[in-house]
Amino acid sequence: MAKYLLLKHYRRNSGPEDLPAAAVPMDQWSEQEVTDHIRYMNDFADRLRERGEFVDGQALRPEGTFVRYDGEGKPPVTDGPFAETKDLIAGWMIIDVDSQERAYEAAAELSAAPGKGGEPIHEWLEVRPFLTESPSATE
Secondary structure, X not given: OEEEEEEEEOOOOOOOOOOHHHHOOHXXXXXXXXXXXXXXXXXXXXXXXXHOOEEEEEEOOOOOOEEOXXXXXXXXXXXXXXXXXXXXXXEEEEEEEOOHHHHHHHHXXXXXXXXXXXOEOOOOEEEEEOOOOOOOOOO
């Protein structure tokens, strides 16, 4: 089994094609459309649990701040000017599956979540494997 991170992005038009259902931001959906989307996500997580593949998942609020260590004293905190994860990442799910192909299958199913008008949003999901061993420097 290998763990993968499925990242859901706010910006849906970053892939090779832009589909109308994916182009409408969630804040422009009806309350029922949001409810249906969340229900799909929860049902999907339940199906993964039944298969023993679900590890964790969360939706993220749009607020966020960058903080870093900058020597002794109060750490610097900023809201920009760079693209920040709060502008990009809407949520994530961690799965533990038998193969990369299975991770892609799961991501494709998650991409079919309904959006505006109840149509599948066909959103692009970023699929990233967890690092399982320390990287080594090569010459």
